[in-house]
Amino acid sequence: MDMSQGRVAREAANSDLAPVETASGHRALLQEERLLFEQGREGRIGVDFPKLPKVAEKLNGLKRKAAIGLPDLSEPQAIRHFTRLSQKNYAIDTGPYPLGSCTMKHNPRLNEKMARLAGFADIHPLQPESTVQGALELMDTLAHWLKTLTGMPAVALSPGAGAHGEFCGMAAIRAALDAKGGKKRKRVLVPESAHGTNPATAAALGFTVDSIPADARGRVDLEAYKAKLGPDVAAIMLTNPNTCGLFEPDIIEIARLIHEAGGYFYCDGANFNAIVGKVRPADLGIDAMHINLHKTFSTPHGGGGPGAGPVVLSAALAPYAPLPYVVHGRKGFELVETKQKGASPFGRLKGFHGQMGMFVRALAYMMSHGADGMRQASEDAVLNANYIMARVKDLMTVAFDGPCMHECLLDDRFLKDTGVSMLDFAKALIDEGFHPPTMYFPLVVHGALLIEPTESESRGSLDIFIDSLRALAARAKKGEAAYFQAAPRLAPRRRLDETRAARQPVLRWKPGAETKQAAE
Amino acid sequence: MRYLPNTEYDRRAMLAAIGAPDVDALFRDVPPAARLTKPVDLPNTKSELEVERTLAAMAAKNRVAGAMASFMGAGAYRHHVPAAVDHLIQRGEFLTSYTPYQPEITQGTLQALFEFQTQVALITGMDVANASMYDGATSCAEAVMMANRLTRRTRAVLSGGLHPHYREVVETHAKLTGFKVAAASPDATGNEDLAAMIDAETSCVVVQNPSVFGQIRDLKPLAAKAQAAGALLIVVVTEIVSLGLIESPGAMGADIVAAEGQSIGNALNFGGPYVGLFATRDKYVRQMPGRLAGETVDADGRRGWVLTLSTREQHIRREKATSNICTNSGLCALAFTIHMALLGETGFTQLAALNHAHAVQLAEKLAAVKGVELVNGAFFNEFTLKLPKPAEAVVERLVKKGVLAGVPGGRLWPRKKELGNLLIVAATETNTEAEMDLFARSLAEVL
Numbered sequence: 001m002d003m004s005q006g007r008v009a010r011e012a013a014n015s016d017l018a019p020v021e022t023a024s025g026h027r028a029l030l031q032e033e034r035l036l037f038e039q040g041r042e043g044r045i046g047v048d049f050p051k052l053p054k055v056a057e058k059l060n061g062l063k064r065k066a067a068i069g070l071p072d073l074s075e076p077q078a079i080r081h082f083t084r085l086s087q088k089n090y091a092i093d094t095g096p097y098p099l100g101s102c103t104m105k106h107n108p109r110l111n112e113k114m115a116r117l118a119g120f121a122d123i124h125p126l127q128p129e130s131t132v133q134g135a136l137e138l139m140d141t142l143a144h145w146l147k148t149l150t151g152m153p154a155v156a157l158s159p160g161a162g163a164h165g166e167f168c169g170m171a172a173i174r175a176a177l178d179a180k181g182g183k184k185r186k187r188v189l190v191p192e193s194a195h196g197t198n199p200a201t202a203a204a205l206g207f208t209v210d211s212i213p214a215d216a217r218g219r220v221d222l223e224a225y226k227a228k229l230g231p232d233v234a235a236i237m238l239t240n241p242n243t244c245g246l247f248e249p250d251i252i253e254i255a256r257l258i259h260e261a262g263g264y265f266y267c268d269g270a271n272f273n274a275i276v277g278k279v280r281p282a283d284l285g286i287d288a289m290h291i292n293l294h295k296t297f298s299t300p301h302g303g304g305g306p307g308a309g310p311v312v313l314s315a316a317l318a319p320y321a322p323l324p325y326v327v328h329g330r331k332g333f334e335l336v337e338t339k340q341k342g343a344s345p346f347g348r349l350k351g352f353h354g355q356m357g358m359f360v361r362a363l364a365y366m367m368s369h370g371a372d373g374m375r376q377a378s379e380d381a382v383l384n385a386n387y388i389m390a391r392v393k394d395l396m397t398v399a400f401d402g403p404c405m406h407e408c409l410l411d412d413r414f415l416k417d418t419g420v421s422m423l424d425f426a427k428a429l430i431d432e433g434f435h436p437p438t439m440y441f442p443l444v445v446h447g448a449l450l451i452e453p454t455e456s457e458s459r460g461s462l463d464i465f466i467d468s469l470r471a472l473a474a475r476a477k478k479g480e481a482a483y484f485q486a487a488p489r490l491a492p493r494r495r496l497d498e499t500r501a502a503r504q505p506v507l508r509w510k511p512g513a514e515t516k517q518a519a520e
Numbered sequence: 521m522r523y524l525p526n527t528e529y530d531r532r533a534m535l536a537a538i539g540a541p542d543v544d545a546l547f548r549d550v551p552p553a554a555r556l557t558k559p560v561d562l563p564n565t566k567s568e569l570e571v572e573r574t575l576a577a578m579a580a581k582n583r584v585a586g587a588m589a590s591f592m593g594a595g596a597y598r599h600h601v602p603a604a605v606d607h608l609i610q611r612g613e614f615l616t617s618y619t620p621y622q623p624e625i626t627q628g629t630l631q632a633l634f635e636f637q638t639q640v641a642l643i644t645g646m647d648v649a650n651a652s653m654y655d656g657a658t659s660c661a662e663a664v665m666m667a668n669r670l671t672r673r674t675r676a677v678l679s680g681g682l683h684p685h686y687r688e689v690v691e692t693h694a695k696l697t698g699f700k701v702a703a704a705s706p707d708a709t710g711n712e713d714l715a716a717m718i719d720a721e722t723s724c725v726v727v728q729n730p731s732v733f734g735q736i737r738d739l740k741p742l743a744a745k746a747q748a749a750g751a752l753l754i755v756v757v758t759e760i761v762s763l764g765l766i767e768s769p770g771a772m773g774a775d776i777v778a779a780e781g782q783s784i785g786n787a788l789n790f791g792g793p794y795v796g797l798f799a800t801r802d803k804y805v806r807q808m809p810g811r812l813a814g815e816t817v818d819a820d821g822r823r824g825w826v827l828t829l830s831t832r833e834q835h836i837r838r839e840k841a842t843s844n845i846c847t848n849s850g851l852c853a854l855a856f857t858i859h860m861a862l863l864g865e866t867g868f869t870q871l872a873a874l875n876h877a878h879a880v881q882l883a884e885k886l887a888a889v890k891g892v893e894l895v896n897g898a899f900f901n902e903f904t905l906k907l908p909k910p911a912e913a914v915v916e917r918l919v920k921k922g923v924l925a926g927v928p929g930g931r932l933w934p935r936k937k938e939l940g941n942l943l944i945v946a947a948t949e950t951n952t953e954a955e956m957d958l959f960a961r962s963l964a965e966v967l
Contacts, residue, residue, distance in 0.1 A: 004909075019686030035634070035635060036635050037635070040864065042866070044864065045863075045870075046602070047849065047863055049867075049871065049949065050874070050949070054877075056880065057880070058880055058897065059766060059876070059900075060736060060738075060897065061738075062737075062738055063765060063766060064764075064765060064768065064771075065767070065771075068869075069865070070639065070865040072866050072867075073861055073862070079604055079607075081861065083611070085626065085627075085628035085631055085632055086614050086628050088613075088616045088625075088626070089613040089623070092611045093612030093613065095749075102619075104616075104618055109957040110571060110572065112610060114571075117576060117579040119578070119580055120579050120789070120790065124585050124590065125788070125790050125792075126596070126931055126932075128916055130584035132582050132583070132606065133873070138578050145562060160654030160793070161654065161848075163845055163846045164654060164658070166844065187812070191626070195833050196833075196841070196846075197846050199845045200834035200843070203840070204843070205696055207857070245548065247547070247549035248549075248885065251551070252551050252553065275550070277556065280679050284551075284554055292559065292846065292847075295855055301618045302609075302615055302617075302850045303614055303620065303628075303632075303850040304618070304619040304620070304629070304633075304847060304850030305619075305849045306654070306795075306848075306852055306869050308793075322692070338934050347691065347695060349692065350654060350657055350685075350689065351595060351656060351658075351683070351685040351686065351792075353790065353791045353792070354789035354790055355793045356792050357792065360791075362573070364571055366562075367571045368523070368565070368566055370563050370564035371561070371562040372521075372559055372563040373565040375559055376521060380524055380526055381933075383534055383535070384526075384540050386534075387537060387538060390537055391537060401733050403538075403540065403545070403548065405546075405549075407546075423770070427624070428936065435618075435625065436622055441835075455523075455524055455526075459530040461525075486819075488625075491625050492625070492627050492819040493624045493627055494624065495692060496623045496624065496818045496819075496826045497817055497818070498816065498818045498826050500830065501814040501826045502830075505814050505828060506814055506815035507648045507649075507813070508634070508647075509635070
């Protein structure tokens with residue numbers, strides 16, 4: 001078996017690395033592609049329509065007068081355009097994507113097929129309940145799986161993504177506090193290592209954010225936390241496993257203390273994928289936790305969404321869950337869209353009922369794995385991350401001693417005095433054929449590199465990735481800083497000028513504004 | 521398990537390399553009291569065939585809109601999506617990629633977002649648009665909060681023609697984040713006097729066009745009055761196809777446009793995922809929520825795209841961010857971009873004209889039914905009927921005749937009995953004349 005991964009002898013490779021100028025601007029499979037707006041030509045169309053009936057318009061004189069300015073393309077042109085664009089993207093389907101905290105695991109195609117069944121995709125959200133019993137059953141079944149996996153008594157399905165789920169959970173906490181006469185509780189404790197969405201969410205809801213430092217082990221500093229508790233504290237927002245990839249060993253005590261102080265425990269569930277089937281958040285004392293279906297339960301990230309962020313709630317918060325929700329009624333499943341007796345919903349977060357298409361995909365994923373498979377997936381994710389950590393720790397620097405959970409955190413001490421920054425190092429990984437891990441997050445270590453391989457990578461694939469990390473680390477230590485600073489060389493684009501993009505924002509195409517022209 | 525590549529042999533070899541006796545040793549930080557000792561009470565691994573069978577059985581319990589004569593709208597519309605759209609968005613390079621944090625290897629997503637932003641800006645008649653929000657309702661709430669920041673005022677005036685879900689999402693944010701809302705009563709004719717509701721504390725006036733009742737109106741006078749009072753005009757559009765035929769919000773003086781883009785490229789999906797559109801004027805861009813793709817050059821001087829102006833965003837600004845949004849509706853935005861690319865100026869205009877023509881045909885047929893009154897005079901592809909009896913029961917009876925007749929007032933305003941006889945009806949390019957005749961005939965039978 002050829003294990004060279006297509007590697008050629010160093011000497012031959014060097015002679016070919018000089019940029020090749022082609023007349024077209026294309027580089028074999030790497031096709032340059034102009035903007036849609038630079039390809040339009042009047043008189044073409046990509047969709048044909050049935051004949052337009054003649055009617056007397058009822059537009060009250062509000063008919064549009066000016067042209068919109070959209071380009072006209074035929075179907076083959078549009079398909080080639082977007083196919084070429086797709087080929088400029090790195091994706092899980094093309095290679096390892098160890099983006100820490102983002103959980104880029106395999107997206108099974110069965111899930112896509114199920115979400116496209118006409119019985120799910122072609123139903124209107126406001127059809128009479130009697131005509132959508134299967135859809136409501138699916139939502140109810142998903143809720144059952146989420147509640148069982150977390151041990152929590154209630155779940156709000158409607159949030160559109162993780163940050164929206166945070167907003168939902170913190171809104172339920174606000175409502176519960178207000179109902180108990182805790183209106184003055186305004187302070188939310190957020191560890192320094194938290195995702196940016198945590199403080200942004202708390203601030204959006206009118207809370208003040210009070211930062212808790214990390215201790216030398218990368219965990220919440222318990223003494224500092226205790227000192228911050230008080231009668232004005234509303235909640236703690238804690239990610240567990242935390243963003244350093246570590247389980248918070250004092251989590252039960254952290255929960256006990258916040259409850260004792262009269263506050264609630266919000267858990268950022270972005271890293272739930274490490275512990276599904278191993279630990280139930282309810283057993284940790286959590287009051288609310290969002291679950292990113294697009295992370296833990298593998299609904300595709302789609303270049304930035306759509307996601308879904310259901311929030312599981314404790315008995316104390318359940319009465320404040322937002323509308324709508326599904327119940328079993330006399331006539332089968334019913335969708336509750338108005339305030340009912342005994343419930344105090346804090347409101348509505350989204351149009352209609354939530355990300356149904358994502359619900360179908362997540363349930364297909366859960367049913368495929370089953371209880372045993374999800375537990376195995378968590379174990380494999382943790383095993384893979386620890387394997388990487390074990391195999392690079394002699395050459396690179398691990399931020400906190402292991403074992404880690406589903407992701408391992410390195411820092412840039414191993415690059416000290418090499419002239420290579422973590423950004424340079426990450427860009428060199430692109431030339432090696434990998435999507436770089438998360439860089440410079442979490443903020444609690446210097447030059448962070450957060451590696452999350454997920455359970456989808458095989459040992460063989462990890463070995464190639466590890467060999468690349470080691471080869472690059474050795475190269476940096478040998479003083480080849482220039483190599484890193486010029487990376488990537490082999491991607492569709494070299495390093496892009498982000499400062500220029502922010503200083504002179506060009507956020508849309510305008511007629512006659514073409515900059516440097518690419519080939520057709 | 522078919523999605524897990526490691527074998528038992530691999531796992532043992534990896535544990536040996538780590539120096540751990542077993543996998544549970546890696547979970548040693550979990551407090552013993554919280555460790556599950558046995559699997560949770562859920563079924564075990566299932567084959568693809570078994571999962572497909574279970575889910576298909578659930579799907580089969582729903583009445584598929586496309587298998588009936590469907591005339592439902594009110595914020596979600598059944599349009600024909602060209603086959604190419606779904607094929608392209610399922611390319612793994614788009615489907616299984618993340619938010620483009622590494623621009624050198626995500627130029628595909630970034631260029632498509634730049635094209636999306638351009639399309640949205642063009643059709644709404646605005647200067648600039650973001651890379652999408654969760655949906656139209658959340659886009660609307662974000663628009664109100666942006667207006668509050670820009671004007672340093674704290675009161676939003678909402679039209680009675682605003683979709684009630686949108687109103688509820690704004691009211692929820694108002695209650696939780698601390699601003700005031702003055703909402704006009706639902707009014708199918710659009711004869712409300714919103715200008716009279718503006719005061720010195722008003723940050724914005726939110727008006728939907730076409731309204732949830734389908735009524736279209738000229739917003740220029742309202743825009744002038746709002747802006748003269750120091751407030752912004754936020755225009756909500758739930759049927760984006762309308763902008764192929766009627767004057768754009770930008771041309772009517774909007775400061776912010778918050779819209780639902782589902783109609784282009786995206787299926788009904790029982791309400792989600794959809795794609796929120798968000799557009800504004802250049803001068804307000806630094807207060808805009810959400811991701812933005814921007815043009816720049818690479819180290820060789822070649823044109824390329826990056827995410828930009830991220831100093832507005834949560835991952836940089838944390839508690840000082842303009843919004844907490846992170847994940848948006850990337851793939852739905854891509855579907856929108858592809859469908860719009862296929863339509864182009866010519867197709868988008870034709871599509872809109874066809875929608876309007878079908879709605880006019882349908883309105884004539886239904887208004888001819890005894891006891892049925894067409895409430896609004898000017899509309900795009902959706903209008904409101906007043907029936908002689910509560911619409912919810914009529915809709916239920918029409919289901920039995922194979923017709924999804926529209927959205928009854930009682931569904932959208934359960935507490936407003938006076939709206940119970942209203943039926944909001946939409947027609948799109950997908951409706952045939954035979955379906956319209958079936959609807960009219962069946963309506964006459966059940967009334």
